[in-house]
Amino acid sequence: MLHESHKTKELKVNDVNLSFSEIYRKPYFPHEHEESIKKANLLLLPFEGMRGFEKPVFPEETMSFYNYIREYENNELIPDICISDQDYHELELHADLITLPLLLLDKVVLPIAIGLITHYLTQKQVARKRDLKVKVNVTVVDGDKSKSLSYEGDVDQFEETVKAASDNLFNS
Amino acid sequence: MNFEEINNYLQNFTGTELRKDIPDLLSHLKKEALDNSDQDLAKNIWCLEQVYIVIAHYLNAFRHLHEKDFFEAWCQLDRAEIELSFLRRHFDYSGNKYNLGIIENHVLQLQKMFPYQYFFSRESVVKKWYCSICNEEISLRKSCGHKVGEIYNGEQCCRVAGDIEFLGIALVTDPFDKYTVIFPKGLDYNYSMLESLMVNFKDPFQIWELSITKKLKVEYEGAGKNRPCICNSGKKYKMCCLKSGNDLYDHYHINFFVDAPTTIIPVSEQFVHTWK
Ligand SMILES: [Zn+2]
Numbered sequence: 358m359l360h361e362s363h364k365t366k367e368l369k370v371n372d373v374n375l376s377f378s379e380i381y382r383k384p385y386f387p388h389e390h391e392e393s394i395k396k397a398n399l400l401l402l403p404f405e406g407m408r409g410f411e412k413p414v415f416p417e418e419t420m421s422f423y424n425y426i427r428e429y430e431n432n433e434l435i436p437d438i439c440i441s442d443q444d445y446h447e448l449e450l451h452a453d454l455i456t457l458p459l460l461l462l463d464k465v466v467l468p469i470a471i472g473l474i475t476h477y478l479t480q481k482q483v484a485r486k487r488d489l490k491v492k493v494n495v496t497v498v499d500g501d502k503s504k505s506l507s508y509e510g511d512v513d514q515f516e517e518t519v520k521a522a523s524d525n526l527f528n529s
Numbered sequence: 530m531n532f533e534e535i536n537n538y539l540q541n542f543t544g545t546e547l548r549k550d551i552p553d554l555l556s557h558l559k560k561e562a563l564d565n566s567d568q569d570l571a572k573n574i575w576c577l578e579q580v581y582i583v584i585a586h587y588l589n590a591f592r593h594l595h596e597k598d599f600f601e602a603w604c605q606l607d608r609a610e611i612e613l614s615f616l617r618r619h620f621d622y623s624g625n626k627y628n629l630g631i632i633e634n635h636v637l638q639l640q641k642m643f644p645y646q647y648f649f650s651r652e653s654v655v656k657k658w659y660c661s662i663c664n665e666e667i668s669l670r671k672s673c674g675h676k677v678g679e680i681y682n683g684e685q686c687c688r689v690a691g692d693i694e695f696l697g698i699a700l701v702t703d704p705f706d707k708y709t710v711i712f713p714k715g716l717d718y719n720y721s722m723l724e725s726l727m728v729n730f731k732d733p734f735q736i737w738e739l740s741i742t743k744k745l746k747v748e749y750e751g752a753g754k755n756r757p758c759i760c761n762s763g764k765k766y767k768m769c770c771l772k773s774g775n776d777l778y779d780h781y782h783i784n785f786f787v788d789a790p791t792t793i794i795p796v797s798e799q800f801v802h803t804w805k
Pocket residue numbers: 660661662663664665673674675
């Protein structure tokens with residue numbers, strides 16, 4: 358039977374080495390967009406080595422997510438996506454789970470990012486009229502330190518769960 | 530029939546079969562609207578086309594359920610759900626207008642009563658997209674200006690995938706494409722829950738509610754929390770099945786809301802397994 362989804366959430370917080378400068382050295386970094394990407398404080402990144410595919414890929418609907426964050430009204434937020442138009446590929450898994458691209462962002466815009474992701478997911482849930490699940494991975498950069506927040510679970514638990522963890526992210 | 534007449538017809542429809550000429554009539558009206566550059570009317574006609582499609586899929590599903598053609602019914606329910614999701618943002622059907630509230634509710638609840646658990650999922654990489662309205666190629670930073678989901682010239686804009694590289698097939702439990710049900714050889718799905726429902730579900734717009742609650746399995750009745758668990762894991766019950774919820778089953782209950790309760794044939798409680 359297609360069971361009603363049981364309310365679940367899982368959040369993992371880890372120390373990681375990922376930084377903006379490391380991304381600028383990636384083979385997929387699009388040099389024709391170097392100037393604008395280096396200004397960004399929120400970057401959408403592809404998955405590498407997914408399903409044995411040799412090129413980096415973005416999860417399905419990344420293009421619409423990218424359009425959504427570009428139109429999101431905020432003075433502090435400077436979003437971009439780290440790939441050329443030519444190399445932009447979407448991996449379609451046809452699963453009923455929303456997967457967002459990897460997000461790399463400056464600590465300053467973390468609260469804004471949580472708000473915009475929440476709004477995006479809520480819109481999706483309203484459109485589908487179903488309880489949806491989501492997978493989000495955000496890497497937060499604070500100076501020379503980085504932490505990753507990996508959330509998997511119900512859309513309507515995302516904001517509360519991630520907010521709680523983000524408050525003292527770099528003090529622990 | 531003009532726009533208003535079709536609108537009234539769909540709004541008041543409660544039968545089991547829709548008039549077959551409506552789609553042609555609507556497409557004709559839409560052509561006229563576009564000839565007069567009336568984008569608003571063209572969009573309203575698109576909405577009625579969608580209403581018609583949703584009701585038609587739902588009625589097909591209802592008929593297939595009565596004919597015990599369960600998989601076909603499943604696919605029709607899926608279509609009804611998808612087409613309704615396209616319509617939702619453009620059309621206010623609150624208060625059960627056009628009976629879409631009942632359909633929305635019934636589709637979701639009927640889907641829960643199917644025994645399907647595993648599905649195929651096609652995994653692929655898409656490298657190019659085109660706009661369904663202007664056929665122009667869309668890329669990340671360059672768009673034709675048409676927005677996905679919006680209505681232009683009485684048609685909904687979507688992205689059309691081109692240059693697809695097929696990667697493989699996966700077995701999943703949460704498919705987006707629900708028609709990819711797996712039918713293993715030698716096993717037959719058990720549809721007895723739907724069969725029981727259909728005994729009383731005679732009119733597609735009849736109101737009923739499905740409630741699913743957790744109940745304790747008989748073998749766990751009276752089990753001591755600190756005693757060894759009944760499943761023979763060697764752990765205490767409270768650390769094992771009580772914790773995991775393995776001691777519970779889903780109890781499905783259907784309530785019919787009718788003026789004359791005598792017309793409903795009660796169905797006794799029964800255990801239903803996925804397979805026959
Ligand atoms: Zn276009």
